[in-house]
Amino acid sequence: xxxxxxxxxxxxxxxxxxxxxxxxxxxxxxxxxxxxxxxxxxxxxxxxxxxxxxxxxxxxxxxxxxxxxxxxxxxxxxxxxxxxxxxxxxxxxxxxxxxxxxxxxxxxxxxxxxxxxxxxxxxxxxxxxxxxxxxxxxxxxxxxxxxxxxxxxxxxxxxxxxxxxxxxxxxxxxxxxxxxxxxxxxxxxxxxxxxxxxxxxxxxxxxxxxxxxxxxxxxxxxxxxxxxxxxxxxxxxxxxxxxxxxxxxxxxxxxxxxxxxxxxxxxxxxxxxxxxxxxxxxxxxxxxxxxxxxxxxxxxxxxxxxxxxxxxxxxxxxxxxxxxxxxxxxxxxxxx
Numbered sequence: 460x461x462x463x464x465x466x467x468x469x470x471x472x473x474x475x476x477x478x479x480x481x482x483x484x485x486x487x488x489x490x491x492x493x494x495x496x497x498x499x500x501x502x503x504x505x506x507x508x509x510x511x512x513x514x515x516x517x518x519x520x521x522x523x524x525x526x527x528x529x530x531x532x533x534x535x536x537x538x539x540x541x542x543x544x545x546x547x548x549x550x551x552x553x554x555x556x557x558x559x560x561x562x563x564x565x566x567x568x569x570x571x572x573x574x575x576x577x578x579x580x581x582x583x584x585x586x587x588x589x590x591x592x593x594x595x596x597x598x599x600x601x602x603x604x605x606x607x608x609x610x611x612x613x614x615x616x617x618x619x620x621x622x623x624x625x626x627x628x629x630x631x632x633x634x635x636x637x638x639x640x641x642x643x644x645x646x647x648x649x650x651x652x653x654x655x656x657x658x659x660x661x662x663x664x665x666x667x668x669x670x671x672x673x674x675x676x677x678x679x680x681x682x683x684x685x686x687x688x689x690x691x692x693x694x695x696x697x698x699x700x701x702x703x704x705x706x707x708x709x710x711x712x713x714x715x716x717x718x719x720x721x722x723x724x725x726x727x728x729x730x731x732x733x734x735x736x737x738x739x740x741x742x743x744x745x746x747x748x749x750x751x752x753x754x755x756x757x758x759x760x761x762x763x764x765x766x767x768x769x770x771x772x773x774x775x776x777x778x779x780x781x782x783x784x785x786x787x788x789x790x791x792x793x794x795x
Contacts, residue, residue, distance in 0.1 A: 463780035468714040469693040470772040476689035485512035496670030501792035503530035517668045526792045528553035545571025560589040580641040582613035582634040595644025610647030613638040619656030620682045628660040635663035676762040678723040691756035720764030726757040
């Protein structure tokens with residue numbers, strides 16, 4: 460199959476770029492130093508490629524944990540998110556660790572039959588996480604309830620895309636000072652955190668929870684990360700308007716809000732300037748004339764929600780309409 464056989468919009472993954480990204484990260488953070496985050500791609504087939512290099516995985520939802528376990532990838536799964544109903548997790552034939560940051564999430568782990576936890580610490584991102592000064596007490600309560608406390612986690616997510624690498628490094632150190640102080644009170648062998656934007660500079664954690672590095676997007680590329688853009692969305696030009704008077708010409712392709720994650724801004728269209736997106740359309744000014752029926756590739760600004768909008772991804776090699784479709788992988792961890 461060639462990509463001109465695909466119905467658009469279609470999620471494409473460049474095989475060579477993907478393999479290069481996986482190999483580069485494995486060289487930088489081998490084995491247990493990396494715990495890839497599957498929320499970025501939601502595909503057990505892609506996770507199998509990561510499992511060649513890394514044995515444990517990070518998940519964001521119960522659905523992801525269940526899917527990874529069912530695919531035989533449950534040797535060491537971390538649900539890096541608070542949940543108040545863990546009964547489905549405790550029933551899995553997998554090693555599952557859950558993040559907790561309160562008495563309520565601790566109780567849910569106990570009732571759900573989860574045996575191992577990490578204490579989630581607020582290191583500066585105003586989201587989940589207990590105050591560093593309270594982390595030790597929660598760990599004591601977890602052990603008293605019969606759970607194994609493996610250590611701590613803390614996510615400096617607000618720093619991941621800062622364009623100034625030196626500023627990103629300085630603020631990462633400040634965040635990790637909070638996490639290491641909490642770890643001194645909590646104990647355990649695991650200090651988990653980090654992401655694609657801080658993977659190389661966060662030397663305080665024992666494992667990095669990076670996810671976007673595998674496929675990449677324009678927001679992370681703009682932050683100066685060394686990984687290749689592997690993910691694009693194939694689209695078809697469905698309308699062309701020629702220049703008239705003072706009005707420039709434009710083209711419209713069949714990819715829009717319902718097939719692109721837009722929270723980090725508009726997609727990029729190589730060889731054109733994007734004006735705006737609507738439900739099923741992207742309107743852009745092409746650098747060279749286009750015809751109705753031409754194919755373009757849109758580069759999403761945020762990989763995670765883009766992938767979650769698609770039922771499948773196509774592993775491809777080559778450029779243009781004659782690029783070969785090597786495999787088609789279901790996005791089988793999407794949904795709830």
